[in-house]
Amino acid sequence: MTTRQEPIVIVGAGHSGSRTAAALRKHGWTGGISLIGEESCLPYDRPPLSKAVLLGKKTGDQCAFYADSWYAENEIDLQLAQSVVRIDRNAGCAILASGREIAYHRLLLATGASINPLTVPGSDLSGVLPLRTPHHAKAIADSLQHGCRLVVIGAGVIGLEVAAAALERGCTVTVLERAPQAMGRSVPAIVSDAVVAEHQRRSVDVRFGVEIVALEGTGKVRAVRLSTGETVACDIVVYGLGVRPNVDLAETAGLATDNGIRTNQYLRTDDERIFSCGDVCCYDSRLYGRAVRIENWRNAEDQADTAARNMLGQQLEFDAVPWFWSNQYDFALQVAGVPSLGSETKVETIGRSRLFLSSDAEGVLRGVSAIGSVRDIAGPIKDFKGVLARTSSHGSSASEGPPPKPPDCAHA
Ligand SMILES: Cc1cc2nc3c(=O)[nH]c(=O)nc-3n(C[C@H](O)[C@H](O)[C@H](O)COP(=O)(O)OP(=O)(O)OC[C@H]3O[C@@H](n4cnc5c(N)ncnc54)[C@H](O)[C@@H]3O)c2cc1C
Known part of the structure; x- marks a missing residue:
């Protein structure tokens, strides 16, 4: 050394x-x-x-x-x-x-x-916040009073975690997402549908394909205006548009x-x-x-x-299988590998938890997602990480045709 x-x-x-x-x-x-x-x-x-x-x-x-x-x-x-x-x-x-x-x-x-900024007119109103720092978290936490109306812009992992915490604190929650699915960069539609169903069953209003044109209010945000002309009344807006x-x-x-x-x-x-x-x-x-x-x-x-x-002079290759988790309400989401590289997803159940195995056209496993209790899913996810470490390199034949889009595994 x-x-x-x-x-x-x-x-x-x-x-x-x-x-x-x-x-x-x-x-x-x-x-x-x-x-x-x-x-x-x-x-x-x-x-x-x-x-x-x-x-x-x-x-x-x-x-x-x-x-x-x-x-x-x-x-x-x-x-x-x-x-x-x-x-x-x-x-x-x-x-x-x-x-x-x-x-x-x-x-x-x-x-x-x-954080990617929110740029629609009215984004600078008070009560409009992103979430990346303790300062942001404190400001949001202070606003989440019982009965408060929260609009979350962006149904990514962080947006959905904010929605879950706000609902637990007695707020009314609406989630607005431009894309047709939640957490689109991180999990297949079947997984995000299952997560969104957990929110909807608890009365969170989740809307997809929504274009926001402005935030309205005098000094403080009071409503979100959509491209359809409709407005969603609110006391606070939290946006999570990726980073x-x-x-x-x-x-x-x-x-x-x-x-x-x-x-x-x-x-x-x-x-x-x-x-x-x-x-x-x-x-x-x-x-x-x-x-x-x-x-x-x-x-x-x-x-x-x-x-x-x-x-310090070693030559260690970094090649870990990507893994992340999210906690929402009483369930955990854990994802190993890159499920978006798969074209087909099979579902297995473990008790009341579910495993989603995403494989590519050649049948090679590319990612595993799990929703449920940590006790049910942590072991299988760990085991599948081992399988993914052995199989992923064989499945990524980048040599034929145009170069594939690089995997970009986003938590946000
Ligand atoms: C709210 C939130 C919740 C999350 N929850 C989860 C989760 O449940 N599970 C999960 O797997 N991941 C989660 N993540 C993601 C995870 O926290 C990040 O991937 C991780 O923090 C990345 O670490 P980092 O060191 O790359 O960046 P950071 O922790 O962001 O550190 C980078 C630092 O560099 C500083 N900096 C930048 N430029 C300069 C400069 N020129 N000079 C000096 N300083 C500079 C920045 O200010 C920042 O402090 C979450 C992220 C957020 C924001």
Whole structure:
């Protein structure tokens, strides 16, 4: 292992950035680590924001990965409320908005993703919120008073989690989605239909094929206007329209980007001193025979470990089978692999839970989704991850015909 004077600099003090700092210490790096994040709070776990925090069971502060003291104890130079604005690859240094320059031995870009904004007229009214940070989660949680009318724009995983939490808190909930199905990038229609049925059976009004033209109100949002001329009255609007990877810094530095920061299977960019991981990273996957970018918790966790080891000189290929979960009401959704690569989905039942096995035209299993209790589904999903790890590479024949669309596994 090399030990140079310069620290390893991590840009982005989020999930994968903070986990990489921990992994560097775990794997023996004794040199400096600078962890730089533009948010002002300690690095935190995002999944509870759309679940426990909205239900009032946790505060944003309780989502921090590590206490403040942990960074000092592990000699990690944590710089919060600081953006890296430029990378000087010739000089080998990261330049902060404050003007400070930090020379690096290795650099990790763990800049995550940003929410796609809502752009219709009225989007700037008070009571119109996205959900990505503890600040957003607190504002939404404070508004979800009993009897409040919530409109969720976008039936992605996070939108549906917000709907579930709001209903549990006694709100009236309408979900508006432009596409014909919910969670369209993550699961097949048969799975999203089953999830939507759980919402509808609890009286959530879920509407598809809906175009929103404006939000109305004076100062505060009062209604959502649809292209049909109809309005949906509301007290709060939460939108979840997916995210886009934060590639600007990499692009300006001349690194390759394409739906994320492009890396090889070792999570290394085209500059051998610069690596990437997490939501922003679009890596070469041998499993899928193409570049893949994955937006979920497990990916941020696993890539952090691989990136740390590879920055320390190992050559570990990252090729985990994608896996994510969602909790809504009393059921869990777990998804392994990339079900959207399948063309046919078979259903199996385990007690009161259901498994959905998605296979391609050649009968190769490409993804498994499960809805039900964690006790029923966690074991089978784990087993199927093993099967998918063995079969996916054989099924991805990218050599004939036009290049297939890269899988893009989105939690949002
Ligand atoms: C509300 C919510 C609920 C979720 N629930 C689930 C779930 O149930 N299951 C699941 O599998 N996944 C879930 N996810 C997804 C999961 O949390 C993300 O995939 C994970 O946080 C990605 O980690 P990351 O490190 O790539 O990005 P992030 O955690 O977003 O960290 C990136 C950080 O980099 C910072 N940054 C960007 N540019 C710069 C710069 N130039 N200088 C300094 N700092 C910079 C950003 O401000 C940010 O803090 C959820 C996400 C959200 C938002």
